[in-house]
Amino acid sequence: MRWQVQEAKQRFSEVLRAAENGEPQIVTKHGEEVAVVIDIAEYRRLRGESVGLMDYLIADPVDDIDLDAEIGRSAEQPRDVDLAG
Template sequence: MRWQMQEAKQRFSEVLRAAEAGEPQIVTKHGTEVAVVIDIAEYRRLRGEQVGLMEYLRVDPLGDVDLDAEIDRRREQPRDIDLAG
């Protein structure tokens, strides 16, 4: 989402909620991008700081992975295993 600086100031709570939800918020001044508001866990990850597991998972680390991608799987049946023996 893009915000003009004046609007971002007026609706700062909304800007923060969206950033916390993992949606970077870009702030512009006279049409030029001047800042981005991101979740603190994402900021720490980008800086290379260690992040706790729960913070890491909140950032959605698989957000750029296409979960609908076709996966090639073997079509043959699994081998028989004698468990009695």
């Protein structure tokens, strides 16, 4: 979503709510993008900071994973391993 500065100021709670829901909010000034409001967990992830478990789970990292994707498996036979000796 894109917001002009004045509108973002007037509807800041809505901007924050959308950012918390994982929707980056772009703020423009005189038609140029000047800022983006993102969820704090995403900000920390982008900065390479460690994220606590709750923040990680709230950010829903599984949402980006295609759970129906085919998983390639090796057709090679397993090798024999001698565990006795």
